[in-house]
Amino acid sequence: MARRGLLIILSSPSGAGKSTLAKSLREWDDTLQFSVSATTRTARQGEVDGKDYFFVNTDEFQAQVHQGEMLEHARVFGNYYGSPKGPVQKAIDDGRDVLFDIDWQGAQQISNSSLRDHVLSIFILPPSITELHRRLVNRGQDSDDVIEKRMQQSWDEISHWDGYNYVLINDNLSDTDARLKTIITAERLRASQQPDLMDHVRELQQQFEDR
Amino acid sequence: MARRGLLIILSSPSGAGKSTLAKSLREWDDTLQFSVSATTRTARQGEVDGKDYFFVNTDEFQAQVHQGEMLEHARVFGNYYGSPKGPVQKAIDDGRDVLFDIDWQGAQQISNSSLRDHVLSIFILPPSITELHRRLVNRGQDSDDVIEKRMQQSWDEISHWDGYNYVLINDNLSDTDARLKTIITAERLRASQQPDLMDHVRELQQQFEDR
Numbered sequence: 001m002a003r004r005g006l007l008i009i010l011s012s013p014s015g016a017g018k019s020t021l022a023k024s025l026r027e028w029d030d031t032l033q034f035s036v037s038a039t040t041r042t043a044r045q046g047e048v049d050g051k052d053y054f055f056v057n058t059d060e061f062q063a064q065v066h067q068g069e070m071l072e073h074a075r076v077f078g079n080y081y082g083s084p085k086g087p088v089q090k091a092i093d094d095g096r097d098v099l100f101d102i103d104w105q106g107a108q109q110i111s112n113s114s115l116r117d118h119v120l121s122i123f124i125l126p127p128s129i130t131e132l133h134r135r136l137v138n139r140g141q142d143s144d145d146v147i148e149k150r151m152q153q154s155w156d157e158i159s160h161w162d163g164y165n166y167v168l169i170n171d172n173l174s175d176t177d178a179r180l181k182t183i184i185t186a187e188r189l190r191a192s193q194q195p196d197l198m199d200h201v202r203e204l205q206q207q208f209e210d211r
Numbered sequence: 212m213a214r215r216g217l218l219i220i221l222s223s224p225s226g227a228g229k230s231t232l233a234k235s236l237r238e239w240d241d242t243l244q245f246s247v248s249a250t251t252r253t254a255r256q257g258e259v260d261g262k263d264y265f266f267v268n269t270d271e272f273q274a275q276v277h278q279g280e281m282l283e284h285a286r287v288f289g290n291y292y293g294s295p296k297g298p299v300q301k302a303i304d305d306g307r308d309v310l311f312d313i314d315w316q317g318a319q320q321i322s323n324s325s326l327r328d329h330v331l332s333i334f335i336l337p338p339s340i341t342e343l344h345r346r347l348v349n350r351g352q353d354s355d356d357v358i359e360k361r362m363q364q365s366w367d368e369i370s371h372w373d374g375y376n377y378v379l380i381n382d383n384l385s386d387t388d389a390r391l392k393t394i395i396t397a398e399r400l401r402a403s404q405q406p407d408l409m410d411h412v413r414e415l416q417q418q419f420e421d422r
Contacts (some may be wrong), residue, residue: 123402128414129419151422155419159416161412167405182393182396185393186397186398189377189394191334191376200336200380204366205369207341208366211344
């Protein structure tokens with residue numbers, strides 16, 4: 001029996017270190033597939049279509065939702081975001097794990113979907129709000145207004161921390177990185193994640209009977 | 212809110228390396244409490260009452276079962292074995308994890324008990340039946356008859372591998388040891404195992420409101 005991949009969901013408020021952690025996970029394990037979200041928002045400088053996001057218009061997005069081709073979707077700051085189902089289904093059917101960098105709304109939808117038995121959800125909490133604010137300001141990308149909007153959004157995200165399987169406080173990036181890898185390594189050792197164990201036990205049975 | 216400890220159940224056929232692994236876990240984490248079983252069998256040379264087992268007579272054992280003082284119990288080769296509830300309850304109420312070296316019958320009983328939400332069960336499979344037999348013979352403790360009885364018992368144990376949360380094939384002791392520690396470390400990072408996260412989130416909320 002073939003292994004089915006895990007849907008590894010990573011959520012956190014912006015500024016809690018999630019992107020850095022996701023990048024590190026992909027370097028650690030190159031079999032890990034990243035779920036590229038579709039969005040109706042405009043591409044920022046340097047963002048690549050099909051790599052950072054699939055940039056689509058609102059009609060295309062809504063058509064995909066109606067055809068059941070989005071695993072989850074949500075509207076944030078007037079733009080739609082969603083996870084296309086096709087690439088995820090293919091990866092997990094091939095036994096590869098898929099990493100999702102999505103918010104609590106998406107996490108909740110996937111955790112309630114038909115794939116819920118394969119979900120591993122992890123929430124990253126910031127050590128403090130001061131630190132979170134500092135990181136948003138230090139990015140230097142956004143105006144004060146946008147930073148305040150992001151802070152409100154961050155609090156909304158944080159307030160949903162308890163719907164996740166695992167929660168990590170990111171007070172030290174390399175510790176958090178190590179813990180994330182520990183969690184993923186352990187989850188892959190679950191009996192339900194190792195269907196080939198059945199073959200091993202059948203072999204043991206044969207050996208036992210042949211003694 | 213205080214953390215409640217985990218009930219970490221380690222099962223395997225005799226000869227699969229379980230005792231060595233359990234010993235290593237206790238050296239790795241001295242907060243880990245070992246559940247000392249009660250038994251009606253006679254103490255072997257070198258076994259210490261209250262450390263290796265609580266040696267009791269059949270009347271005492273059955274009285275404890277009837278008074279609901281055994282978390283699990285079973286009869287194996289004409290002797291009773293059981294896990295006294297008192298020390299386990301005290302340890303987990305104090306937030307300490309308890310390690311159980313018990314068979315599938317005990318694992319099943321604890322996994323169906325009122326403490327089931329705190330159970331972490333791990334099964335250790337041998338790499339081969341030949342290897343298992345070799346290890347039983349090499350102990351030099353037992354007659355051929357006893358070894359054959361243990362082999363039958365081992366197969367009975369192996370056939371219940373799929374009732375466990377995690378399964379490890381012990382083809383290399385130090386790898387298996389590392390994997391066991393990975394599993395325990397990860398399970399302690401579950402949201403449900405970190406009730407003090409609630410305090411951290413309350414602090415974040417305060418900081419957010421005080422900005």
